[in-house]
Amino acid sequence: MTLIASLLVLSVLYRCGKLTALTIPLVLMAGLSSLVARTQAKVRVERAVESNEIFAGEEVAVKLKVVNEGRPLLMELKDCVNEEVPVVHGSNRVLLYLINAEDVEYVIRPPSRGLYVIGPVIIELSDPMGLWKREYVVCGEARVAAFPRFSSVSGAPLGAKYTGVWPGEVLSRRSGRGTEFYGVREYVPGDELRRVNWKASARLRRLMSNEFVEERVTDVLIVVDAGWSGVIEDELAEEVLEHEVSAAAALALALLRAGNRVGLLTRGEGGTWVKPGFGRRQLLRVLYHLAELRMGEQLPLSYVLRTLAHYLLKPHAQVVLISPVLDRDIVSAIREISTEYEVLVISPNPFSNPKGGQLLTAYRLLELEREMLLTALSRTCKVVDWDLRAPLTPLLKRVRVRRWAK
């Protein structure tokens, strides 16, 4: 159209009929192109996503079934996918000459944790010359959750005074079935023979039985702190956050497997909470929330804990805080809640793997401050200083759990 207009203007300027004549084939071409084009489409698209829940880095196949309920159609079909998500096989954009039905398949690989939206499916009809285009949305959106990747951990040192009724791994203050020695009492008919303490029986000249500490489940609130952005450079902060999230996911899995009720509280962009619960659904709930967590400060941790801990957790239950501890506010927050809850702080050290093997002076100062904060924290709760180059499990096993006296 621009070309036709330009030629007409030139023909007027130069008063040349031949230039006007040049526009005739162009007008004919445009007219014929519009005549040939189809503007009506009766197209139905159904999308099937292989899996809506994956781990970051895994591949997901997306299948589209495109059905034409009208006359044959030339169209461009596009299934919108986030720009950051690479399409590894096939393509989400297809040029189709659709007679009846076609299957379109492509595979995406979400690079990192998060909630990804696939769709909507847009079909674009245009004339052969591309003079006009019409877009129609023919299928809605689908969501794929990419959970954080994590390796399993074990031996989380839980020392909560509150225990539930089900057998678990947390030492309760009751005698019963367990592995930890609790005391010796007189034999009661029905006691297993292997429980009889023969030495004590010989000394006291009556049958004595060993008692063990009952191991039960507890309630655990995992607190993930992602509200310390701006303290260190973004790339490093993101790396530490990924470790925090992985550790939280691994702990949630381990604790839920052991039968505990696990809840989640996150601080950062998209900060949220999940009330403690059991089972696979609870794990999925926790993973969904962890997938969404991004760096960003919203509220001070002390305020978050003070406000929500009572709402989410029973008194004397376990709080596991995962934070690099770069903020003085954390110490006061932990002091405040440690009177009522058993607290374990897992602190990934952002400075454990410096680039080029040397820390910047500013980072050295931050590291010193962090060490001071950890020392202050260790007086009120158990602290795990996590060197990010090492796995978490051995560090957790090294922490001593309080043994409840008889």
Add this chain to the structure above:
Amino acid sequence: MSVLEALLLAAWITTVLVMGYFQPTPLALVCALSAVPYTLGILTGRRFLLAVAVALQLPGLIQYSINAENMVWSCAILLFTIYLAEVGDLVARSRRCIDRGYVKRRVLELSTIAGSSFTFTVLLFYAVLPAAGFGIDFGELVAILLLLLLLASLLFSSSEEV
């Protein structure tokens, strides 16, 4: 570069050479330069580069048309240039997307449209020749034809909605 792309490029260069042959050196150079945006347009799939290539061909074409006695050749070259640009755009799009018979069908449509346009143009030119005998200027005739064409396209243009 695929065989089709190479063929398109060869066709474009041939057009450029034909156009350049009839032009003074500066215009011939401008025409020759159009091969660069055309190649880039095909390779990168950017439509505006193809438009630039067509625009670079225009000065030579206009010059040729002004001096030409027979407008049919000018129209043929213009149509062929636009046809090549459109096919180039299609080929470039098919690089980004999976093609399921679309390109072949579209190229057929474009060929039909270009061919029909040329045929109708020639027929129109020959149809208006007797009118010159009545003392009507060629420019006026063309303007009348254009108006008629625009009216026809308005009448035929569909306003269907999905």
